[in-house]
Amino acid sequence: MTEPGRPPTIRDVARVAEVSVATASRALGNYGRVSAETRARVLAATEQIGYRPNSLARSMITRRTNSIGVVCADIASPFFAGVVRGITDEAKRAGFDTLLVNTDEDVATEREAVALLMDKRVDGLIVSAADVREVEHLAGAQERGTPVVLIDRISSMLDADAVTVDDVAATEEAVRHLLGLGHRRIGVIAELRIEREADWANLLGPDLDRDRGELNASAARLLGYLRAHRAAGVPVDPSLVCRTGSYDVGGATEAARALLTRTNRPTALVTIDNVMTVGAFRAVRELDLDLPGDLSFVGFDNLDWTTLVRPALTLVEQPMHEIGEQAARRLVERISGDDQEPRRILLPTSFLVRGSTAAVES
Amino acid sequence: MTEPGRPPTIRDVARVAEVSVATASRALGNYGRVSAETRARVLAATEQIGYRPNSLARSMITRRTNSIGVVCADIASPFFAGVVRGITDEAKRAGFDTLLVNTDEDVATEREAVALLMDKRVDGLIVSAADVREVEHLAGAQERGTPVVLIDRISSMLDADAVTVDDVAATEEAVRHLLGLGHRRIGVIAELRIEREADWANLLGPDLDRDRGELNASAARLLGYLRAHRAAGVPVDPSLVCRTGSYDVGGATEAARALLTRTNRPTALVTIDNVMTVGAFRAVRELDLDLPGDLSFVGFDNLDWTTLVRPALTLVEQPMHEIGEQAARRLVERISGDDQEPRRILLPTSFLVRGSTAAVES
DNA sequence: CTGAAAGCGCTTACAG
DNA sequence: CTGAAAGCGCTTACAG
Known part of the structure; x- marks a missing residue:
């Protein structure tokens, strides 16, 4: 033509x-x-x-690009892959496309990414903040008129919508299940990134009823562990609460190995995300422990493989796709002018009892 | 300020x-x-x-947006998640950011996605073509000056760079391994999407030496299966070559179940991608088959879980991250003006022998 | 080395 | 309902 x-x-x-x-x-x-x-x-x-x-020319004038920026830790991780799929599905439905950036949980990278996305004039941002305390760049975006929706983590220092699961309830239910089975020594493998030593000490302290707002997902899940113990009147042995040396499979394996080879080892083990689950399970394999005979095991995230191992894993399921959808939906509402109070959307998890947990042998 | x-x-x-x-x-x-x-x-x-x-204003004039479009089947699949991570890493390094779209292997969706990305004036496109025969929209993009790099699949109808693994060699090696172990009845679970019946018949025909250019990854991997048999002088029983009813875990489970419960069932099973692997492995579990005693099993894609099952899976590993990196690198070269002949970059796979394969019992 | 001016491809008050 | 004109925020020949 x-x-x-x-x-x-x-x-x-x-x-x-x-x-x-x-x-x-x-x-x-x-x-x-x-x-x-x-x-x-x-x-x-x-x-x-x-x-x-030419959408560029149009955007110049309308000051709308119909695209959103997604800042996540690592798209190669199954959790974020699932969430991002939810985001793109909902975004597309609303006429937006998606710019994707990985941070590997590094705040400097995140800051740069946000700056770049702002330069591209995205209409809004969905971010899994690398550090829930370092969020001035996100506040900055908001001030410039670019709405922000947090996923997976909540920051009390940022007045923004957030979509997460109910982390506290998730592990609370898991641990209650184990306590109900008679377990009294329940180990937990959590990640390192609780920013300050003081918070760590504090977490194990008496104030279990505090708002979870200031906590990242990892700490909130630990809180559920603690509350379940308190509710059952079972004292917590702090030495069973393990922080990995680094946030990766290897770190989790090491931590679990140490925990499972000590004297008076736990009779049950809980993990707080899918990376920790893989790492801890690897240690179980190495040590050739029998599930649930030698140990009851609770994983996190309902990935395909968890029904392919024998026994299938009892675990906490997060609605990954829905987290993404809800975050995108909320963001689109903001972009469309909604200026109600920021909302914290807590999605429920499902606790799936399968073969890896059983009553403690007496 | x-x-x-x-x-x-x-x-x-x-x-x-x-x-x-x-x-x-x-x-x-x-x-x-x-x-x-x-x-x-x-x-x-x-x-x-x-x-x-304001990058919008700048782009209007320079006719460069410094962003690339990635069109993949499904970011929630581990393979694409890994590849896309590679793409974004390399793209960022070169100063580009990434627009992500999913097609679920639907050509109409893909066409629309490409149109949208062109409207956004991306500088280049990386795409896993839903149908290697329906690529006019990609040719159209090229004509308009937007370079295209294919991943995971090659199309003989498109004059474009492509980055894939050596699919033929991958399964050829896997099957040779099994043949070497004495297996003579080797089943294979492949996906449906071989577009025309004629091609299917043809595939099993005599012309095993043809160029793989016209084949999608699935068919190419099947070709490797066939060539390995020919090289070993072992006849192929076409009834052992299974197409799933649909491209998903369920379809693969069904196909594998049928294959493994028939009389004179295969002594070994090969799968051709990670979805098929999960599905087929599920059937193995359901039927409570002992690996490698009852059956030798070869999976595809080296995902974490494959070492967590017992026995660990022997499998074909694809360099997912590198596929993405190379594709992005090639695309950036094109964007920078490289106009050499299109290249087909075939990355090698690794064959990892673990516990799920063994010599056939005589 | 520096500035005035045109122009990228649109949208949007403002008149008519 | 329609058109002429200004302008979004830049870059880039073209003079000087």
């Missing part, structure tokens, strides 16, 4: 339809009054020359 | 630095001649008012 090297512009449409550029624009954008007949001519011309609006 | 609701523009920089907008632009873009002193003033002004260029 059109030979000129460059794609047709709205001027070409106007010329072919024999109207002004302004009218062509209105006809295409269903904006202002345009007669039906004129609109038809413009549409025909558009069709004829294969015109597609 | 700046109070006006809107972010500062280059005009603000120019005013503060007491130069013209043109000079400010040149100083910031290291374009043309600017005196050191002037540049310093401009940089200082930029710093002072917190100026960040």
Whole structure:
């Protein structure tokens, strides 16, 4: 149809339809009054020359790009992969596309990523904050008019919507299950990133009823562990609460190995996310422990493989896809002008009892 | 620093630095001649008012957005999640960011996605084509000057770079291993999407030496299976070559179940991607078959869980991250003006012998 | 080395 | 209902 090297512009449409550029624009954008007949001519011309609006030019004026930025720790992790799928599904439905960035939990990287996304003029941001205390760059984005929705973590230092699961309830239920089976020594493998030593000490302290707002997912899940013990009147042995040396499978394996080879080892083990689950399970394999005979085991995240091992793993399931959908939905509402109080959306987890947990042998 | 609701523009920089907008632009873009002193003033002004260029405006003129579009089947699948991570890593390194779209292997969705990405003026496209025969939209993108790099699949109908593993060699090696162990009845669970019946028949036909160009990954892997048999002088029983009813775990489970419960069942089973592996392995579990006693099993893709089951799975490993990196690297080269002949980059797979395969019992 | 001016491709008050 | 004109925030020949 059109030979000129460059794609047709709205001027070409106007010329072919024999109207002004302004009218062509209105006809295409269903904006202002345009007669039906004129609109038809413009549409025909558009069709004829294969015109597609240059979204860059449009965005310059409308100050809307119809794209959102997603800042996550690592798209290769099954959790974020699932969440991001939910985000893109919902975003697409609402007419947005998605810019993706990984941070590997590094705040400096995150800061840079946010700056870049702002430069690209994304209409909103969904982020799993690397550090729930270092969020000025996110506050900055909000001030510039770019809404932010947090996922997986909540920050008390940021006035933003957040979509997470009910982390406290999740592990509380898991541990209650184990306590109900008679377990009294329950180990837990958690990740390192509780930012300050003081918070760590504090977490194990007396104040179990505090709001979870200031806690990252990992700490909140630990809190559930503690509350379940208190509710059952069972004292917690702090030495059973393990922090991994690094946030990866290897770190979790080491921590679990140490825990499971000590004297007076726990009769049950709980993990707090899918990376820890893989790591801890690896230690179980290495030590050739029998589940649930030697040890009861509770995993996190309902991934395919957890039903392929024998016995199948009892675990906490997070609705990954839905976390993403809800986050995207909330963000789109914000972009559309919603300015109610920020909401914390706590999605429920499911506790799936399978074969890896059993009553303690007496 | 700046109070006006809107972010500062280059005009603000120019005013503060007491130069013209043109000079400010040149100083910031290291374009043309600017005196050191002037540049310093401009940089200082930029710093002072917190100026960040509006990339939209810049892109309008330069016709470069520094972003690439990634069109994959499903980011929630471990394979694509790994590949996309590789893409984003390499893209970021080169100064590009990444727009992500899922197609669920639907060509119509893919077409729309490509159109949208073109509207956003991405500088290039990386795509796992849903149908290697329906690629006019990709050819269209190329004609408009937007380079395309294929991943995971090669299309003989498109003159584009492609990054895949050596699919033929991958399964050829796996099957040779099994043949070497004395297996003579080797089942294979492949996916459905071989577009035409004729191709299917043809695949099992005599022409094993044809170029793999016209084949999707699935078919190419089947070809390796066939060639290994021929090389060993072992006839292929076509009834051992199974197509799943649908491309998902359930379909694979059904197919494997049927294969493993028939009379004269195979003594070994090979799968051709990670979805098929999960599905087939599920059938193995259901039937409570002993590996490798009752059956030798070869999986695909080296995911964490494959060493957590007992026995650990012998499998074909794909360098997922590297596939992504190479694709992004190639694309960036194209964007930078490289116009050599399209290259097909075949990355090697690794065959990892673990516990799920053993010599056939005689 | 620097500035005035045109222009990228649109949208949107403002008149008519 | 329609058009002429301004302008979004930049870059880039073109003069000087």
